[in-house]
Every structure is written in structure tokens, then in C-alpha cells.
Amino acid sequence: xxxxxxxxxxxxxxxxxxxxxxxxREIVLKRLGPFPEHKFLKxxxxxxxxxxxxxxxxxxxxxxxxxxxxxMDNTLSSPVGEDQRKTGTPEQKVLIREGLKAIDKLAKKQYxxxxxxxxxxxxxxxxxxxxxxxxxxxxxWQTIPQKALFKKLATTMVSAYYSHPTVWSExxxxxxxxxxxxxxxxxxxxxxxxxxxxxxxS
Amino acid sequence: xxTNHDYVLHNCDHYDxxxxxxxxxxxxxxxxxxxxxxxxxxxxxxxxxxxxxxxxVVVIEAGPFWNPQxxxxxxxxxxxxxxxxxxxxxxxxxxxxxxxxxxxxGVGGGTVHFTGVFYRFHESDFRVKTLDxxxxxxxxxxxxxxxxxxxxxKDIAVSGPKHFPWGPFQGPYPYPEREPIxxxxxxxxxxxERLGIRSTVAPLAILSAPFDGRPPCINRGFCNQGCKPNAxxxxxxxxxxxxxxxxxxxxxxxxxxxxxxxxxxxxEGVTFVHDGKEYFxxxxxxxxxxFCIETPRLLLNSACxxxxxxxANSSGMVGKELMTHSGHxxxxxxxxxxxxxxxxxxxxxxxxxxxxxxxxxFVRGYTFNAHGARPLxxxxxxxxxxxxxxxxxxxxxxxxxxxxxxxxVGEVLPDxxxxxxxxxxxDEYGMPRPVVTFSYGGxxxxxxxxxxxxxxxxxxxxxxxxxxxTPDTGHLMGTCRMGNDPSTSVVDHSCRxxxxxxxxxxxxxxxVTSGGCNPTETVMAxxxxxxxxxxxxxxxx
Ligand SMILES: Cc1cc2nc3c(=O)[nH]c(=O)nc-3n(C[C@H](O)[C@H](O)[C@H](O)COP(=O)(O)OP(=O)(O)OC[C@H]3O[C@@H](n4cnc5c(N)ncnc54)[C@H](O)[C@@H]3O)c2cc1C
Ligand code: SF4
Numbered sequence: 206x207x208x209x210x211x212x213x214x215x216x217x218x219x220x221x222x223x224x225x226x227x228x229x230r231e232i233v234l235k236r237l238g239p240f241p242e243h244k245f246l247k248x249x250x251x252x253x254x255x256x257x258x259x260x261x262x263x264x265x266x267x268x269x270x271x272x273x274x275x276x277m278d279n280t281l282s283s284p285v286g287e288d289q290r291k292t293g294t295p296e297q298k299v300l301i302r303e304g305l306k307a308i309d310k311l312a313k314k315q316y317x318x319x320x321x322x323x324x325x326x327x328x329x330x331x332x333x334x335x336x337x338x339x340x341x342x343x344x345x346w347q348t349i350p351q352k353a354l355f356k357k358l359a360t361t362m363v364s365a366y367y368s369h370p371t372v373w374s375e376x377x378x379x380x381x382x383x384x385x386x387x388x389x390x391x392x393x394x395x396x397x398x399x400x401x402x403x404x405x406x407s
Numbered sequence: 408x409x410t411n412h413d414y415v416l417h418n419c420d421h422y423d424x425x426x427x428x429x430x431x432x433x434x435x436x437x438x439x440x441x442x443x444x445x446x447x448x449x450x451x452x453x454x455x456x457x458x459x460x461x462x463x464v465v466v467i468e469a470g471p472f473w474n475p476q477x478x479x480x481x482x483x484x485x486x487x488x489x490x491x492x493x494x495x496x497x498x499x500x501x502x503x504x505x506x507x508x509x510x511x512x513g514v515g516g517g518t519v520h521f522t523g524v525f526y527r528f529h530e531s532d533f534r535v536k537t538l539d540x541x542x543x544x545x546x547x548x549x550x551x552x553x554x555x556x557x558x559x560x561k562d563i564a565v566s567g568p569k570h571f572p573w574g575p576f577q578g579p580y581p582y583p584e585r586e587p588i589x590x591x592x593x594x595x596x597x598x599x600e601r602l603g604i605r606s607t608v609a610p611l612a613i614l615s616a617p618f619d620g621r622p623p624c625i626n627r628g629f630c631n632q633g634c635k636p637n638a639x640x641x642x643x644x645x646x647x648x649x650x651x652x653x654x655x656x657x658x659x660x661x662x663x664x665x666x667x668x669x670x671x672x673x674x675e676g677v678t679f680v681h682d683g684k685e686y687f688x689x690x691x692x693x694x695x696x697x698f699c700i701e702t703p704r705l706l707l708n709s710a711c712x713x714x715x716x717x718x719a720n721s722s723g724m725v726g727k728e729l730m731t732h733s734g735h736x737x738x739x740x741x742x743x744x745x746x747x748x749x750x751x752x753x754x755x756x757x758x759x760x761x762x763x764x765x766x767x768x769f770v771r772g773y774t775f776n777a778h779g780a781r782p783l784x785x786x787x788x789x790x791x792x793x794x795x796x797x798x799x800x801x802x803x804x805x806x807x808x809x810x811x812x813x814x815x816v817g818e819v820l821p822d823x824x825x826x827x828x829x830x831x832x833x834d835e836y837g838m839p840r841p842v843v844t845f846s847y848g849g850x851x852x853x854x855x856x857x858x859x860x861x862x863x864x865x866x867x868x869x870x871x872x873x874x875x876x877t878p879d880t881g882h883l884m885g886t887c888r889m890g891n892d893p894s895t896s897v898v899d900h901s902c903r904x905x906x907x908x909x910x911x912x913x914x915x916x917x918x919v920t921s922g923g924c925n926p927t928e929t930v931m932a933x934x935x936x937x938x939x940x941x942x943x944x945x946x947x948x
Contacts (some may be wrong), residue, residue: 212805288494289503339417379746379748384636388626391851
């Protein structure tokens with residue numbers, strides 16, 4: 206899975222942190238850990254989230270996935286609302302907690318062992334089925350809509366993953382840009398500190 | 408959580424020379440001339456115009472009084488807090504994304520995290536029934552709003568091209584157009600040029616040169632996260648501080664839960680909650696500027712024996728005909744980097760497809776904005792709206808810098824089945840959560856298909872390879888529409904409620920149709936016109 210992860214091997218956004226405003230720097234650097242103990246997720250739930258996140262964001266690196274996990278825990282333990290929720294879908298805390306139980310049950314039903322012990326292909330096939338809302342019938346799906354469960358898991362994970370500075374470096378994103386801003390914004394132009402491609406790459 | 412959040416030092420009561428973190432020293436605690444609920448685009452303009460005219464004005468705002476320097480960050484994830492995050496229930500065949508997608512919370516409302524693209528509506532937008540036989544005409548015309556468009560543009564120094572080729576206003580704008588434009592905007596303009604489609608630099612509520620003590624834009628691209636340098640207009644930094652200078656009082660972190668009617672059937676004032684405690688604000692005139700979900704929710708939640716179906720609702724139209732804009736994002740991949748993160752997100756636009764063209768098989772039209780994107784926003788849309796995840800998502804994101812984007816702002820026709828109603832679920836204030844129901848109609852879907860194809864043609868002409876489309880929406884309008892007929896509309900041509908003479912409803916909620924472009928200049932022009940009407944009415948007394 207760790208093929209060419211970046212077109213910008215020489216770029217490290219954290220080298221620019223001195224140019225960021227203090228408030229932004231504090232927010233971004235906290236994503237590097239260490240993270241406090243989970244407030245909502247239980248041990249087994251955290252392990253499942255960690256494994257599912259590997260598949261959703263297509264990455265194995267513990268330091269990044271730990272942040273994804275931390276963000277998930279933060280989201281689920283926060284009193285802040287969830288913007289929108291489809292009628293008939295339970296609150297996110299219930300959706301995720303009961304949803305993870307249902308995923309384990311589905312794994313056992315289809316393959317024997319619980320989710321964490323089945324093969325990667327089997328895990329992916331369960332996630333694909335949930336995404337499409339086509340998992341084998343179980344009474345749980347009446348209260349835990351499959352697609353809503355998948356979407357909540359995936360968007361929360363992806364939001365955290367693409368907020369991690371290591372990932373920003375890899376995709377060549379300029380990241381925080383205040384107070385400096387950009388001077389050269391037109392086609393083909395870059396400011397000296399922006400990500401530059403490997404000269405050998407076409 | 409960051410430690411240095413300030414919310415203007417966590418105060419909730421603000422008036423000239425005073426800021427308090429409690430409500431014991433309220434300036435207009437015994438009553439005001441005018442109470443405005445919501446301090447967004449409309450509420451800000453109303454507060455400014457009415458306090459300047461000498462009225463005693465109190466503004467009540469559910470969210471914080473932000474301090475851009477300490478509360479805003481150059482970061483997508485943390486700045487989702489600028490949005491109305493309270494859970495809304497959504498339904499329909501095309502359920503709407505809420506939160507950051509369309510709703511602001513806090514002083515400045517949606518203008519704090521809006522993109523600043525600033526259009527006037529066209530003449531045809533006010534007459535769609537007459538011209539196209541759909542929806543309804545507005546009770547006002549373009550000419551009624553024209554002086555207010557002009558005033559708003561001057562007041563906040565809108566920047567834009569010398570010549571704007573579409574609609575009745577052809578420029579020039581008060582401030583020069585932005586220069587240089589971003590690579591994404593260049594790509595868009597090149598594609599348009601090759602196809603003979605006219606395009607221009609975007610008209611923006613963003614400074615191209617210093618104005619009113621504020622600096623020009625530094626192109627950092629975080630307009631949707633709140634502008635730290637204050638180059639982008641918001642009512643938080645423009646109208647509200649000026650209103651305070653003219654004597655207005657702003658109560659922040661105060662959620663209005665009820666509009667109270669007296670025995671004579673007039674509004675007496677509003678009940679609001681701060682820190683778990685209930686307060687009352689008395690006023691001679693109440694104006695609801697709480698946008699398109701909270702306004703109908705408040706009116707419906709204020710039902711009382713005199714008005715059992717909710718206030719201002721004798722027509723049954725409160726909460727009906729909610730509109731959005733179809734906002735599909737169309738992407739193409741290029742051989743060279745475009746870098747969507749750089750520069751003001753929208754710097755080039757086209758309204759070539761704005762007006763009805765019978766040959767297209769649908770009525771009304773749309774605007775194209777060449778639109779920047781940041782990693783979280785893009786990846787989240789890919790997973791939640793286009794259903795792309797895992798390796799496929801990763802592959803696209805690795806080439807993030809090589810993508811260009813065009814965003815559609817498509818007119819959506821009003822439909823009585825698109826509604827805001829009350830659910831049985833209660834929120835932290837004990838108010839029923841709203842249910843927001845939305846489905847596209849046939850005309851809307853044909854318009855989208857046309858626009859997606861055109862956008863792909865433009866990107867292809869510019870040398871790109873169409874790669875993916877994320878279905879999206881932008882903006883909200885309607886739910887308390889204007890009209891001349893009290894049996895089919897909620898407010899009259901001055902945004903005054905047909906049923907209750909001292910109740911006004913003035914925000915995007917008053918729109919009759921959505922238009923095919925970003926709506927906020929029209930929201931603000933409408934507010935300035937309503938303020939003039941209130942000032943004129945007062946002179947008659
Ligand atoms: C991401 C994004 C980008 C956008 N980009 C553009 C753009 O480029 N161009 C454009 O023209 N438009 C844009 N918009 C749309 C623009 O933000 C809205 O059109 C505009 O803000 C609507 O103004 P309003 O006064 O009707 O409501 P708002 O500005 O939303 O103000 C409503 C206010 O009322 C407050 N409120 C609600 N309920 C209560 C209550 N019960 N008690 C107290 N206060 C309450 C809210 O907190 C809020 O502050 C964008 C919006 C978003 C979200
Ligand atoms: S791009 Fe310009 S207007 Fe937008 S946030 Fe940055 S400085 Fe402000």
C-alpha cells in the first residue's frame with residue numbers, strides 16, 4: 206500500500222510553521238499528538254475504527270491514524286451538533302456505537318470470526334456492502350441505516366486525515382497562509398516556499 | 408481546544424464603550440424601538456441603517472461575537488465552528504447538507520464564511536412567471552432594488568471588472584477588478600475563450616485596494632474559514648461595528664426561542680436564552696433576520712391561541728418553498744499544476760447561460776464560478792457526495808494540485824413540497840428541531856445536466872481531462888416569501904408581515920425565486936430597502 210505516496214518528496218509543510226499565525230499553529234501541531242485518553246470510544250471500538258480507517262483513507266501509518274481516531278472520539282464526545290441528520294437515523298453516538306456492533310455481528314455471520322479477525326478482503330467487502338446499502342439482511346439495519354453508518358464513519362475519518370500536516374505535505378498543499386498569503390498565484394508560478402515537484406518526474 | 412479563543416473576550420452584551428460578559432447592564436433592557444433577530448447579511452445592514460437613522464436598535468444573535476484575529480485560523484477543520492452546527496433533520500429525495508455548507512452562526516452570520524462573490528440579480532429574476540410561466544413574480548422589480556444595489560456596492564467597495572457583460576448593470580464597479588487572477592481562474596477563462604463563451608474577473612465583496620482602514624486581499628484562499636486580514640467584507644467587521652457606533656446594542660450568544668404577541672395581536676418582543684437562562688426583549692418593531700431555517704422554525708414555534716398555526720402564517724406559507732442553488736462541482740485533471748488552494752477561491756465567472764433559452768429544454772439558467780478547493784472540503788465531498796473512498800479517493804487526492812474546478816450556481820424553482828417543519832425531537836433550548844425537506848424538480852435536473860456538460864466542455868477546451876463531478880448545493884432562500892397576495896405569501900413588498908404590522912421578516916427567507924447566481928447582494932439590497940421603508944413609515948407617525 207505504500208507505493209509512491211507523493212509527487213513532492215522533498216516538501217515538509219511543518220518547516221513553514223514559523224510563518225503561521227499562533228492560533229493556527231497551535232491547532233495544527235496538536236494533530237501530531239500525543240493524544241489524551243478516549244472519552245467516548247471503548248477499547249474494542251477504537252480498534253475497529255482504526256482498522257476501518259485504514260481502508261477508508263488507504264493508509265497504514267499509526268501516527269496519522271491515531272489522529273483520525275482521536276478526531277472520531279472528539280466528535281462523538283462533543284456536545285456540538287452534527288449539522289444534519291436524515292430523519293430515521295439515530296444520533297451519531299448511537300449510530301456509530303450500535304453500527305460497530307452490527308459490523309462485528311455481520312462479520313461473524315458471514316465469515317465466522319469478528320471484524321478484526323477476518324481478512325482484509327473480507328473487511329473491504331463488508332465496507333463496500335455497507336457503502337451501497339447491500340449488506341445481508343439483519344434486524345440491526347432497521348435502526349442503523351447502513352449507508353448513513355458508512356457515510357458518518359467515512360466523512361469523519363476523511364476530514365481528519367486530510368487535516369494532518371503530513372498528508373498536506375504529500376499532496377503538495379500550501380497549508381496555512383496567514384499572515385504571508387500568496388504573491389505568485391498565476392499558472393506555472395509558485396512562491397519560493399511552496400511544494401515543488403521532483404525534477405525527474407514528467 | 409486552542410486556549411486563546413477570544414469571542415471578543417467572551418462578552419455577550421456590546422454597545423458603544425461597553426462590553427459585558429453578563430446581561431445585567433443591558434442598554435435597552437426596558438425596551439427598544441427595534442429588535443433585530445440575527446446579525447447576518449440582512450440583520451447587519453438593518454442594524455446599521457436603522458441605528459444611523461436614530462432608532463434605538465437591539466440585535467440579538469445566537470452565536471458568538473467573533474474576533475477575527477484570535478478566533479479564525481487558516482484551517483478547514485477547526486473553522487467548521489463558524490457554521491450553524493446544531494443538528495437539523497433532513498429529508499426528501501435530495502436531502503440538503505447543512506452546517507458549513509450554507510448556514511453561519513455568530514455575529515456576521517453567513518457573511519463571515521461566505522466566498523464573497525457578489526452579484527446583482529437580473530431583471531428577469533423578478534418576473535419569472537410573466538416571462539417563463541413558472542413560479543411567481545416578485546412584488547418588486549429590479550428597478551426597485553437598483554438604488555440599493557448601487558448603495559451596497561459603494562458602502563463596502565465591491566471590486567469588479569470595468570465592463571460586466573450580463574444583466575442590466577454593466578459596471579464599472581467601485582473598486583478595480585482583482586489582479587492577478589489564480590491559475591484556476593486562468594484555466595477557466597482560457598477554456599471559455601476557446602469556445603466563444605464570455606467570461607470576466609469576478610465581482611467580489613473583497614478589497615482590491617485599501618478601504619475604510621482595511622487592507623487588500625493577500626490571496627491566502629481561506630475565505631470560507633473567515634478572513635483573518637479583514638480584506639473580505641462581512642457584517643461582523645463592517646456594518647455591526649458601525650451600528651454600535653450609532654448607538655445599537657448587540658447581544659451575542661443569545662438564542663431567540665419565541666416571538667411573543669400581545670392581546671391586540673401585535674408583537675410585544677422576543678424571548679431568548681443565554682447560558683441556560685431565559686430573558687425578554689421588548690420592542691416596538693421586531694425584525695426576523697434569522698435566515699431560511701431558523702426564521703420559519705421560530706415563527707412556527709411561536710404558535711399561540713391567537714395564531715395557532717404559527718405567527719404570520721395565515722397563508723400557510725411559512726416554511727414552504729425552501730430553495731437552494733444546484734452547486735455541482737465539476738473537475739478536470741491537467742498535465743500541469745493548477746493548485747486549487749491558491750488565491751481568492753472565485754476569481755473568474757461567466758453568466759453566459761443565465762437567461763432562459765428555449766432551445767435547451769428547460770427554463771431559467773445559471774452562473775459558472777471558477778472555484779478553488781481545499782483538501783478537506785474536496786475529500787469530504789468526494790466521499791460523502793460522490794461515494795469515492797479508499798484507494799480511488801487516495802489516487803485523486805494525490806493529484807490534488809493537478810485539478811481545476813468549475814462550480815455551478817443553478818436556479819432552483821420553488822416547490823411547495825420543499826419545506827421547513829417542526830419535528831418531535833427537541834434541541835438544547837427545548838425547541839423542536841426543524842425538518843428540512845428538499846427534492847429537485849424536473850426543470851432543476853435538466854438545468855444541472857446542461858451545466859455539467861458545458862463545464863466539462865470548458866475544462867476540456869482548456870486542455871483538461873474531465874475527472875469527476877461532486878453533486879452539491881449552495882445557499883438557501885425562501886420559506887417566508889414576499890408577495891402582494893396575503894393568501895399566498897408571508898410578507899409584503901417591504902418585508903412586512905401581512906398578518907402582524909409590527910413584524911418584519913427580512914433575510915434570504917423573503918426570496919420568491921432563487922435567481923441563478925449567488926444571492927447575498929440581493930439579500931443586503933432588500934435589507935437596505937426595508938430599512939428605508941421603516942424610516943419612511945416612522946416619519947408618517
Ligand atoms: C460556504 C458559504 C459560501 C457562500 N458564498 C457566497 C458567495 O460567494 N456569494 C454570495 O452571495 N453568498 C454566499 N453565501 C451565502 C450567504 O452566506 C447568505 O446568502 C447570507 O449570509 C444570507 O444572509 P441572511 O441575512 O439571510 O442570513 P445569515 O447571514 O445566515 O444570518 C442569519 C443570522 O441569524 C442568526 N440566528 C438564526 N436563528 C437565530 C435565533 N433563533 N436567535 C438569534 N439569532 C439567530 C444566525 O446565527 C445568523 O448569524 C455563502 C454561504 C456559505 C455558507
Ligand atoms: S483570499 Fe483574500 S479575502 Fe479571502 S480570506 Fe484570504 S485574504 Fe481574505
